[in-house]
Amino acid sequence: MSAIRSQLVPWVWPQTTAKPSPVAEEVSQLFEEFRGAVLRYILSLGLPMQDAEDILQEVFLSLFHHLSKDKPRDNLRGWVFRVGHNLALKRRQSLKPADALPESLLMDPGMNPEEEVAARRERERMLKIVAALPERDRCCLLLRAEGLRYREIAATLNLSLGTVSATLARALSRLQVEPR
Amino acid sequence: MKHHKHYTDEELLCFLDGEGDAAEVIHCWQCRVRMAELEKSVASFVHLKQDVLDVELPSGAGPASLLRARMSMYKPGRRYAPVALVCLLVGLYFVWPERRAVASYLPDQRVTPGATRLIAQDQVCVLSASEDERKPSQEMAKQVFEQYGIRNPQPRQFEVDYLIAPTLGGADDVRNLWPQPYADSVWNSRVKDALEDLLRAKVCKGEMDLAAAQHEMAANWVAAYQKHFRTKVPIEAHALFVKDKPWE
Numbered sequence: 001m002s003a004i005r006s007q008l009v010p011w012v013w014p015q016t017t018a019k020p021s022p023v024a025e026e027v028s029q030l031f032e033e034f035r036g037a038v039l040r041y042i043l044s045l046g047l048p049m050q051d052a053e054d055i056l057q058e059v060f061l062s063l064f065h066h067l068s069k070d071k072p073r074d075n076l077r078g079w080v081f082r083v084g085h086n087l088a089l090k091r092r093q094s095l096k097p098a099d100a101l102p103e104s105l106l107m108d109p110g111m112n113p114e115e116e117v118a119a120r121r122e123r124e125r126m127l128k129i130v131a132a133l134p135e136r137d138r139c140c141l142l143l144r145a146e147g148l149r150y151r152e153i154a155a156t157l158n159l160s161l162g163t164v165s166a167t168l169a170r171a172l173s174r175l176q177v178e179p180r
Numbered sequence: 181m182k183h184h185k186h187y188t189d190e191e192l193l194c195f196l197d198g199e200g201d202a203a204e205v206i207h208c209w210q211c212r213v214r215m216a217e218l219e220k221s222v223a224s225f226v227h228l229k230q231d232v233l234d235v236e237l238p239s240g241a242g243p244a245s246l247l248r249a250r251m252s253m254y255k256p257g258r259r260y261a262p263v264a265l266v267c268l269l270v271g272l273y274f275v276w277p278e279r280r281a282v283a284s285y286l287p288d289q290r291v292t293p294g295a296t297r298l299i300a301q302d303q304v305c306v307l308s309a310s311e312d313e314r315k316p317s318q319e320m321a322k323q324v325f326e327q328y329g330i331r332n333p334q335p336r337q338f339e340v341d342y343l344i345a346p347t348l349g350g351a352d353d354v355r356n357l358w359p360q361p362y363a364d365s366v367w368n369s370r371v372k373d374a375l376e377d378l379l380r381a382k383v384c385k386g387e388m389d390l391a392a393a394q395h396e397m398a399a400n401w402v403a404a405y406q407k408h409f410r411t412k413v414p415i416e417a418h419a420l421f422v423k424d425k426p427w428e
Binding site: 020021024027028031032035036039040043044049050053054056057060061064122123126127130141142144145149150165166168169170172173175176 | 188189190192193194197199217218220221222224225226228229231232233234235237238240243244246247248250251252410411412413
């Protein structure tokens with residue numbers, strides 16, 4: 001009887017100290033690798049830190065289920081960003097409008113008139129331009145700056161490759177340093 | 181001589197990003213100048229992102245632990261037998277009724293509802309340090325392990341912890357004790373100790389009623405932690421904080 005019990009008990013009360021599955025190990029490694037980039041991207045969509053951390057957990061749990069079911073594992077970085085992007089937009093809809101833009105993009109450049117150094121003026125000018133960009137353009141720029149390739153950006157934002165390259169070129173042209 | 185067209189910004193950016201063959205561009209000075217301008221815009225945006233847009237991120241240790249704990253609860257290989265599992269649970273319920281409670285970061289309310297002793301709010305704030313170090317007797321600890329169906333507890337795996345801490349008026353009573361995972365769980369006894377200290381400080385500053393603090397600890401200390409520290413996951417420093425010793 002005791003032998004049967006020792007076999008059955010782990011079914012009912014799984015031990016938390018058990019060795020993680022290979023998929024769990026892999027997802028933990030991917031979490032370490034991508035956490036910073038994905039979290040920064042989600043925050044750039046205007047979510048508070050706590051919501052962004054929540055979404056990150058959902059993203060990687062979804063990835064764990066995805067990989068546990070032996071689903072395709074090509075372009076996992078694009079997959080993670082795409083799920084994060086979609087969940088972040090969904091969460092943002094439930095937030096108040098005041099929370100909907102990153103604080104850094106809501107900065108009033110006129111707040112520090114005494115600091116009229118060239119570098120600061122340039123940064124303020126660029127902040128204004130970035131804040132005024134259509135969200136899709138801003139997302140493309142941020143994803144590219146996080147190191148995603150065009151096909152990964154296209155998969156994340158559900159765009160064609162051509163649209164990604166055209167959007168990036170347009171956004172960078174707007175950011176171009178003004179002739180002095 | 182072959183006449184070269186000028187490339188569009190889009191094409192030039194593709195070359196810059198390694199998405200196309202840039203060899204042809206070197207023949208056209210105008211295209212190279214335009215490419216350099218685009219490169220400058222890239223650099224400006226990257227600096228802007230690093231200096232202004234990127235916020236400092238908190239440590240990932242807590243979230244990583246939470247993710248590992250959540251993944252450990254998922255057993256993909258066992259999805260095929262949910263009915264068998266239910267039958268097994270029902271069977272075990274009758275065969276081993278004393279095993280209904282399971283050690284967890286939250287106690288089984290049926291076994292550990294929490295118990296308090298008579299103490300005034302101002303008395304709580306002048307309790308001696310020994311109150312903070314109070315430990316249940318071995319006999320009581322044994323009784324608690326039995327109630328939770330733990331027949332052979334491993335040393336250092338649990339802390340037989342007070343649900344309502346003695347420093348908050350918790351009683352030395354088995355109804356106020358449960359075997360809490362000492363360090364393995366995300367919500368372990370170290371994290372709870374940090375909450376106990378915070379609630380006591382709030383009570384002593386008059387920011388909180390003693391009864392309210394006791395109720396919050398007894399009802400769901402994890403929810404209380406999340407509320408008072410305004411976080412969904414334990415703060416890393418708390419997870420590393422060692423105050424009470426494990427059961428040995």
